[in-house]
Amino acid sequence: MQVYEAPLRDMRFVIHELHQDDGFGNLEALEEFSPDLVDAVLEEAAKVAQEVLLPLNRSGDIEGCALENGVVRTPKGFKEAYDMFRDGGWCALASDPEWGGQGLPEAVNKMTEEMICSANLSFSLYPGLTHGGTTAIEAYASDELKQFYLPKMVSGEWSGTMCLTEPHCGTDLGMLRTKAVPQDDGSYKLSGAKIFISAGEHDLTPNIIHLVLARLPDAPAGVKGISLFLVPKYLPKDDGTPGPSNGVSVAAIEHKMGLKASATCQLNFDESTGWLVGKPHKGMEAMFKMMNTERVSVGVQGLGVGEAAYQSAVWYAKDRLQGRSLSGVKNPNGPADPIIVHPDVRRMLMTMRAYNEGCRALGGWVSRALDAEKHATDPAVKQNAEDFIALMTPVVKALFTDLGHESANLAVQVYGGHGYIAESGVEQYARDARIAMIYEGTNGIQALDLVGRKMPAHMGRYLRSFFHPVSSFIEANKADAQFAPMIVGLEKAFGALQLSTGTIAQKGMKDPEEAGAAATDYLRLMGLVAMAYCFAKSALIARDKLAGGSEDAGFYKAKLATAQFYFDRILPQATAAFLAIKAGKASMMALDEAAF
Numbered sequence: 001m002q003v004y005e006a007p008l009r010d011m012r013f014v015i016h017e018l019h020q021d022d023g024f025g026n027l028e029a030l031e032e033f034s035p036d037l038v039d040a041v042l043e044e045a046a047k048v049a050q051e052v053l054l055p056l057n058r059s060g061d062i063e064g065c066a067l068e069n070g071v072v073r074t075p076k077g078f079k080e081a082y083d084m085f086r087d088g089g090w091c092a093l094a095s096d097p098e099w100g101g102q103g104l105p106e107a108v109n110k111m112t113e114e115m116i117c118s119a120n121l122s123f124s125l126y127p128g129l130t131h132g133g134t135t136a137i138e139a140y141a142s143d144e145l146k147q148f149y150l151p152k153m154v155s156g157e158w159s160g161t162m163c164l165t166e167p168h169c170g171t172d173l174g175m176l177r178t179k180a181v182p183q184d185d186g187s188y189k190l191s192g193a194k195i196f197i198s199a200g201e202h203d204l205t206p207n208i209i210h211l212v213l214a215r216l217p218d219a220p221a222g223v224k225g226i227s228l229f230l231v232p233k234y235l236p237k238d239d240g241t242p243g244p245s246n247g248v249s250v251a252a253i254e255h256k257m258g259l260k261a262s263a264t265c266q267l268n269f270d271e272s273t274g275w276l277v278g279k280p281h282k283g284m285e286a287m288f289k290m291m292n293t294e295r296v297s298v299g300v301q302g303l304g305v306g307e308a309a310y311q312s313a314v315w316y317a318k319d320r321l322q323g324r325s326l327s328g329v330k331n332p333n334g335p336a337d338p339i340i341v342h343p344d345v346r347r348m349l350m351t352m353r354a355y356n357e358g359c360r361a362l363g364g365w366v367s368r369a370l371d372a373e374k375h376a377t378d379p380a381v382k383q384n385a386e387d388f389i390a391l392m393t394p395v396v397k398a399l400f401t402d403l404g405h406e407s408a409n410l411a412v413q414v415y416g417g418h419g420y421i422a423e424s425g426v427e428q429y430a431r432d433a434r435i436a437m438i439y440e441g442t443n444g445i446q447a448l449d450l451v452g453r454k455m456p457a458h459m460g461r462y463l464r465s466f467f468h469p470v471s472s473f474i475e476a477n478k479a480d481a482q483f484a485p486m487i488v489g490l491e492k493a494f495g496a497l498q499l500s501t502g503t504i505a506q507k508g509m510k511d512p513e514e515a516g517a518a519a520t521d522y523l524r525l526m527g528l529v530a531m532a533y534c535f536a537k538s539a540l541i542a543r544d545k546l547a548g549g550s551e552d553a554g555f556y557k558a559k560l561a562t563a564q565f566y567f568d569r570i571l572p573q574a575t576a577a578f579l580a581i582k583a584g585k586a587s588m589m590a591l592d593e594a595a596f
């Protein structure tokens, strides 16, 4: 059964308690958002997720989207849910008030995104992509385009897409062929075929604004010849209502493993009118603005599904009676004990719990940086925030989605055979979560981004935005007798990360394949250290709260136990990642292609 109750207590812990001293300071621009207001928004978001979106999750999966006479129909209930979501202002939560947004802190926005993804991942893509689109338009489009399109997109009246992928090019966008021909009036005519376009066509909004990568006639070959265009499905009339059709048609919707209520479309652009966003041939720069926003959000998708899967697994583990506890009967009036008594089931539940809490804590830290990037007045704080975001974006995207999928798989395992049967609802989580490891740049590409671009950037300046707080924390808490084992564990894993950084930098300079071979393990190692730092901080806070006689002792005791589990049972993966990095590429690349 799909059960979900938003983890509000943990979210409040991350927002109000965990990251207060993270170097990003208190932001004056966000002072109006008092803790009470933040909590009230989170509570309302939880209601939307639990009461509106969750009930449509399984029905949407069963029904899926349908293409009828060139129009895509979303599953029953989605249109009503979207109208309610838009009218409630949820599309505009973190957007700039200048365009009709509410300007809430990203820290709150990301928690809200998590809840939506837990309740209904398919639904989350419709408003999610629109939000990503608005960030690119805001940063790169002309004032005219901004004035015309942003208010409608920010409010959710019109939705957005990102159109990159073509049949012959996914990762390697340098090969894309869609053409854009300049017109006398300053617009362009776009022609080409795109595939796998999320929310490319649907019945939720009266217009859809496509952000399309295409080539100008004089474009240089490769990624240096790609430009970005805004192409509406319907050309708007002067009064702002959708006008004539703009030659964008849907050839098919993809039949896919999961995410069935999200319309993934093959789109044809046939002399469609568009306008340039940003400079000619600089489309990748503008698209990266959108993709980086989306990459953090895709990470949050992984966390959202991981949390939903965990809660469903806990519910089942308390309900399902099988076998007796190894430490003596726990349910003497029943024919067997609930499976939650078994250590191996606990292993799975605690692993999921630790992944979710670790990712939420790290995501909260990155969200604080996103807020500082936008609002900090001190240039040094702003720069530090930008560096930290640049470094952590691939980590959040790949780590959270890998762990989210692992959690979904563990939930299936907790359910046993029933987990493999559709009625249980948990196999949907495993199918839905799988795509998050692939789109917005596969997780392998995120790892390459980390070692190839982020690690060496500005002589390691991005790395310092992360390494400095971790080493200061270790120094400051080394002498804490109660937490010495935890701090030593963090110090060792951090040492392995520093050593690996040096090894990759050295070997990779001589042989780029060495860096490529180490990338995925390096990203995992960095993610493990980042979560260890968050857990160690959490444990210290929990200990102090308990010592101070907190009324919320249950929460803090559970936090301490989960942190301890993380250090005992998950952080040791750091050693494996370190050894794999050290081993280098030799055995990975040893076989001739013919031997495969």
Ligand SMILES: Cc1cc2nc3c(=O)[nH]c(=O)nc-3n(C[C@H](O)[C@H](O)[C@H](O)COP(=O)(O)OP(=O)(O)OC[C@H]3O[C@@H](n4cnc5c(N)ncnc54)[C@H](O)[C@@H]3O)c2cc1C
Binding pocket: 161, 162, 163, 164, 165, 169, 170, 171, 172, 195, 196, 197, 198, 199, 256, 259, 264, 435, 438, 439, 440, 441, 442, 443, 444, 445, 448
């Ligand atoms: C449900 C769904 C929704 C999607 N939504 C959108 C959307 O809204 N808009 C959009 O534009 N696209 C979308 N996509 C496309 C998605 O972003 C691509 O599938 C993804 O970028 C990977 O491209 P590809 O499928 O062509 O795989 P390929 O690029 O062919 O990659 C295949 C494998 O090779 C690896 N690989 C490729 N190149 C390298 C390299 N240089 N070094 C190391 N490894 C490499 C990859 O990591 C991967 O494991 C969607 C896809 C799906 C399935």
